[in-house]
Amino acid sequence: MSYLINQTATCMPALLGTADCSYADMALFIVLKVVFALAAIIVIMCFAALSVVAERKVCAYIQGRYGPNRTAIPIIAAIPLVGNFLKKNGLMQLVADGLKFLLKEDPLPAHVSKLWYLAAPIMSLSPILICACLIPFGVWWDSGGAAHPLAAANIDVSLLAVLAIGALGVYGAIMAGWSSNSKFPYMGAIRASAQVISYELTMALAAMSVVLYMGSVSDSPLSLFEIASAQEQSWFFMTQPLAALLFIVALFAETNRLPFDMAESETDLVSGFHTEYGSFKFGLFFVGEYGHVALGSALFIILFLGAWNPLPYISYPESWGWISTLLGFITFLVKISAMIFFFIWVRWTLPRFRYDQVMALCWKCLMPLALANLVFYMAIAAI
Amino acid sequence: MADFSYYIFCAMLLGGALVVLLSRGYVNAAMGMLCSMLGAAGLMVLMQCYFLAFVMVSVYAGSVLVLFVFVVMLIGDVKENSSIWRKIGIVGLWVVLGAFVGWVSPMLSQAAAGLSKTTEVVFLSQAKNYGLVLMTEFMLPFQIAGALLLAAMIGVMVVAKNPSRKKARRELV
Incomplete structure (x- = not known):
């Protein structure tokens, strides 16, 4: 890891054309960066895949059913204990679902606008994968004792970058709705665009109150790593509870999860913006939604729930070295799982809002609250 | 590169x-x-x-x-x-x-x-x-841009204000 930091220092200027370094070094540097980016993407994608199973299992638990517990892959299911465990917990259902997406017929309706119809699933998934590279999953210390984030890319405006690039995912929904050339997807797309623009404001304003506080203690207040490192004592949801509440509500709306899933409300729009999609293209939308949930959870945890610190006022000591790093990483993953469980819990507990209620809630309730919250923390920062 | x-x-x-x-x-x-x-x-x-x-x-x-x-x-x-x-x-x-x-x-x-x-x-x-x-x-350009945006915003509100409500009130009177 220390090697990578040195490589970054020498190769990054070379990549940008302001310095020289040998081609072998640069090639190695690029390969390492790609490997790290893939690792970050794999973490988020694993969460996306597992939360599909979790959704079915938790939903079944809440409704007093068993959920998927029959699907079995012949040889693996025969392994004692492990096979039965996988079968009972529906983990083999995951493989079956994935294969179904891949192997079913891939329809291309005649009335669609082909280019955007094909591009829309990619546009909805790829921003999430880019954002995954910016999330710090933990912290590690080099031999000098300086802390570094466990992230594929560490830039000093990573919070802004995640919010900006994550917001581009809405183009997937919009273009899917428009290119499908059909009433229900079209309405879903219009709802998605209006909703995302509205709630993005609330989300950014809520995050801004954290940034305001960070501005007084750090030189790069927009860096996710700095924000996470500032929570070794008290977590931000304790000092800024209203901002945390506003952020999580806006997050539900941004990820199109149930109390706010206007874009694909099954009761009135069949399936919303992806009504005309089937097979693997639908699978991409599906994975994109859960990836968005996992990423949003990670963002919320970094901003308000203490990132990789286990409890408020307790953190893994630096002197433990890589053991602390590993424990922090595991803590972060456990927290993401808990957040995903919370998302699913809310989905199967609250009924869907009406569309005008969604808009009224945002503009008449959340926005003024977020502004008042921001002004309050501004006043505190000024004093 | x-x-x-x-x-x-x-x-x-x-x-x-x-x-x-x-x-x-x-x-x-x-x-x-x-x-x-x-x-x-x-x-x-x-x-x-x-x-x-x-x-x-x-x-x-x-x-x-x-x-x-x-x-x-x-x-x-x-x-x-x-x-x-x-x-x-x-x-x-x-x-x-x-x-x-x-x-x-x-x-x-x-x-x-x-x-x-x-x-x-x-x-x-x-x-x-x-x-x-x-x-x-760059304080001055910043302020001028802000004032322009504010004016545009107020203009949009005036243009977009629902005229039917005023008409309905007039008809009531």
Whole structure:
């Protein structure tokens, strides 16, 4: 890891054309960066895949059913204990679902606008994968004792970058709705665009109150790593509870999860913006939604729930070295799982809002609250 | 490597602009504009202005353009059938204007470098530096831009205010 930091220092200027370094070094540097980016993407994608199973299992638990517990892959299911465990917990259902997406017929309706119809699933998934590279999953210390984030890319405006690039995912929904050339997807797309623009404001304003506080203690207040490192004592949801509440509500709306899933409300729009999609293209939308949930959870945890610190006022000591790093990483993953469980819990507990209620809630309730919250923390920062 | 990505981003920027000029549907034009904006943001990243690049993505690509697409979808996508001569004219204009900008911009940047007070090169990659410069050196333009935006916002509210409510009240009276 220390090697990578040195490589970054020498190769990054070379990549940008302001310095020289040998081609072998640069090639190695690029390969390492790609490997790290893939690792970050794999973490988020694993969460996306597992939360599909979790959704079915938790939903079944809440409704007093068993959920998927029959699907079995012949040889693996025969392994004692492990096979039965996988079968009972529906983990083999995951493989079956994935294969179904891949192997079913891939329809291309005649009335669609082909280019955007094909591009829309990619546009909805790829921003999430880019954002995954910016999330710090933990912290590690080099031999000098300086802390570094466990992230594929560490830039000093990573919070802004995640919010900006994550917001581009809405183009997937919009273009899917428009290119499908059909009433229900079209309405879903219009709802998605209006909703995302509205709630993005609330989300950014809520995050801004954290940034305001960070501005007084750090030189790069927009860096996710700095924000996470500032929570070794008290977590931000304790000092800024209203901002945390506003952020999580806006997050539900941004990820199109149930109390706010206007874009694909099954009761009135069949399936919303992806009504005309089937097979693997639908699978991409599906994975994109859960990836968005996992990423949003990670963002919320970094901003308000203490990132990789286990409890408020307790953190893994630096002197433990890589053991602390590993424990922090595991803590972060456990927290993401808990957040995903919370998302699913809310989905199967609250009924869907009406569309005008969604808009009224945002503009008449959340926005003024977020502004008042921001002004309050501004006043505190000024004093 | 930097050269390579520079040309890719430039191609995105100019290609997107060309799509905006030539496409028949409004939505295609909006997507061309998105491509163009992402290219511009990429160029800013190459210049290590991360803050500006992501503000560009967040504000223009993430919000303003979504509004454009929203409006286009509400009023309907109109397919314009322009003649081949008009298209050729547009492409010609694109080339001529591009060449003009390419010719002028070195002089402009030299003039700007002459005007700038700071002698050493300061990378405004850190958001804090950017904010400080904005609030000290460029305070007046910043305030004027803010006042303009406020005026535009109030104007939109006045234009968009629902007239039926006033009429209904008048009828009641």
